[in-house]
Amino acid sequence: MARTTGSHSDITGPRIRETALRLFARHGFAAVSMRQIAGEVGVQAGALYNYMPDKQSLLFGLMQGHMQELLYESAARTIAADIIARLEDFTRFHIRFHLEKPDAVFISYMELRNLTPENFAIIEGLRRSYEDTLESILRDGSASGVLDVTDTKIATLAVIAMLNGVNTWYRDDGRLTLDEIETIYWDMVRKAVVPNQPIGSD
Amino acid sequence: MARTTGSHSDITGPRIRETALRLFARHGFAAVSMRQIAGEVGVQAGALYNYMPDKQSLLFGLMQGHMQELLYESAARTIAADIIARLEDFTRFHIRFHLEKPDAVFISYMELRNLTPENFAIIEGLRRSYEDTLESILRDGSASGVLDVTDTKIATLAVIAMLNGVNTWYRDDGRLTLDEIETIYWDMVRKAVVPNQPIGSD
DNA sequence: GTTTTATCTGAACAAACGTTCAGATAGCTT
DNA sequence: AAGCTATCTGAACGTTTGTTCAGATAAAAC
Known part of the structure; x- marks a missing residue:
C-alpha cells in the first residue's frame, strides 16, 4: 500500500x-x-x-504559534485612554483567550524544559513581550497615581499567575459563566493594585 | 564486582x-x-x-512526602484569633515554605499526570486539605465581615496561584530579600480580599 | 491518456527504556 | 575467625523510541 x-x-x-x-x-x-x-x-x-524535520520542531511550532497568536490578538485590541479600563480589558482578554485554548496554554508553560536552548530563548522572548503589555499598564498607572503597586515587575507576574490559575479549575459545565468569572477576577485584580483605604482599619 | x-x-x-x-x-x-x-x-x-518497587513509586513517594511535610508544617503553626493575622501568617508561610523547596513544589504540580489514578487521588486529597486551611480563613473572614470575597473557593485558588507564581521568577541572588517579597505579596493579597473604598473613584 | 508530483506505507535501524536476577562481596554479628 | 546478610554488579529480557528510506500509488498537471 x-x-x-x-x-x-x-x-x-x-x-x-x-x-x-x-x-x-x-x-x-x-x-x-x-x-x-x-x-x-x-x-x-x-x-x-x-x-x-523532527519531534522537537513539532513542539516548538505549536508553542510558537500559540504565543504569536496571543501577541497578535492582544495587540489588535483598542487601547483605551483610561488606565483602569485598559487594565480591565487586559484582565478579561487574558482570561477569555486562555480559557479558549487550554491545551496550547498548558504545553506553553509545562513543556518549556523540553525545548532546545535556542527555541527556549525564542519562546521566552515572546512571553516577555506579552508580559510587557501588562507591565506598561501598571507602570503608567503607577506614575500617574491611579494605581499603587510596590514593584511593577512583581505585580505583573503576580497578576498573570493569578489569572493563569483559572485554567487549573475551569470546566465548561461549571456553575459560573465566563463573564461571572471574569468579573470576580477583575474585582480582585483591581483591588490589589488600586490605592485603597480599608474600611474599619484602625 | x-x-x-x-x-x-x-x-x-x-x-x-x-x-x-x-x-x-x-x-x-x-x-x-x-x-x-x-x-x-x-x-x-x-x-x-x-x-x-518501580519508577512510579519513586515519583509518588517524593510527591507524597512533600505534601505531607507541607501539611505538617502548616498545621504546626499557632492559629491567631485575628483573621487578618491568620491570613498574613498563611501568606508568609506559603511563600517561605515553597521557596525553600522549589524542586519538590515543581514536580508536585507538573507531574500529576504521570501518577496512576489511585496515586493521583491521594495527592489531590492532600492538596485539597492544604487549600482548605486557606479557604476556612477566607470563609471565616467573609462571615464576620472582616473580608470581602465574592466566591471563597475561587478566591482561595486565585490567592494560591498568585503566591505559587513566586517560584517561577525567584532567584537566591535577586535584588529583593525574602522578607521584602513576602511583604509585597502580602500587601496585594490583603488588598484583594479586604473590603475597601477606592480613593478617587467617582 | 500519459506523465509528474505529492503523499503515504512498511520495514528497518541502532539506541534507550524499565525491570529482573543470579552471583559477588563488604560489613555486621557472633 | 567464621558465618550471615544487606547491598550492589553486570548482564540479560522484551519493548519501545525517533528517524530514515526505497517503493508504491492517488491526485494533479498536461
Whole structure:
C-alpha cells in the first residue's frame, strides 16, 4: 500500500498539529510517541516527517504559534485612554483567550524544559513581550497615581499567575459563566493594585 | 564486582531520592531514566530496586512526602484569633515554605499526570486539605465581615496561584530579600480580599 | 491518456527504556 | 575467625523510541 485515498497535505498537516497538541497537553511531550500521534491521525509514523524535520520542531511550532497568536490578538485590541479600563480589558482578554485554548496554554508553560536552548530563548522572548503589555499598564498607572503597586515587575507576574490559575479549575459545565468569572477576577485584580483605604482599619 | 566499599542503605536511599527529585524537576519524570538517576548516585540501575518497587513509586513517594511535610508544617503553626493575622501568617508561610523547596513544589504540580489514578487521588486529597486551611480563613473572614470575597473557593485558588507564581521568577541572588517579597505579596493579597473604598473613584 | 508530483506505507535501524536476577562481596554479628 | 546478610554488579529480557528510506500509488498537471 502507499498513498491513501483522499490524502492531502492541507488536511493531514493540521490534523497532526491538533492531535499532537491534545496528546502533549494530556500526557506530556516526552511521554507521547510519534507512533501514538500518527496512530490517532490515521497514518504511519514515517508520514509525519513530511510535515516536520523532527519531534522537537513539532513542539516548538505549536508553542510558537500559540504565543504569536496571543501577541497578535492582544495587540489588535483598542487601547483605551483610561488606565483602569485598559487594565480591565487586559484582565478579561487574558482570561477569555486562555480559557479558549487550554491545551496550547498548558504545553506553553509545562513543556518549556523540553525545548532546545535556542527555541527556549525564542519562546521566552515572546512571553516577555506579552508580559510587557501588562507591565506598561501598571507602570503608567503607577506614575500617574491611579494605581499603587510596590514593584511593577512583581505585580505583573503576580497578576498573570493569578489569572493563569483559572485554567487549573475551569470546566465548561461549571456553575459560573465566563463573564461571572471574569468579573470576580477583575474585582480582585483591581483591588490589589488600586490605592485603597480599608474600611474599619484602625 | 558486587557490593562496593562504604555502601549503606541509609546513605544510598536518601541520595536516590534527592537525585531523582532534582532530575525530575529539571527534565520531567518521563524524560529521566532509571540509569540516569543511578549514574548520578554512583550505582547501577538495578540497585535502585532495593529501594523501590518501580519508577512510579519513586515519583509518588517524593510527591507524597512533600505534601505531607507541607501539611505538617502548616498545621504546626499557632492559629491567631485575628483573621487578618491568620491570613498574613498563611501568606508568609506559603511563600517561605515553597521557596525553600522549589524542586519538590515543581514536580508536585507538573507531574500529576504521570501518577496512576489511585496515586493521583491521594495527592489531590492532600492538596485539597492544604487549600482548605486557606479557604476556612477566607470563609471565616467573609462571615464576620472582616473580608470581602465574592466566591471563597475561587478566591482561595486565585490567592494560591498568585503566591505559587513566586517560584517561577525567584532567584537566591535577586535584588529583593525574602522578607521584602513576602511583604509585597502580602500587601496585594490583603488588598484583594479586604473590603475597601477606592480613593478617587467617582 | 500519459506523465509528474505529492503523499503515504512498511520495514528497518541502532539506541534507550524499565525491570529482573543470579552471583559477588563488604560489613555486621557472633 | 567464621558465618550471615544487606547491598550492589553486570548482564540479560522484551519493548519501545525517533528517524530514515526505497517503493508504491492517488491526485494533479498536461
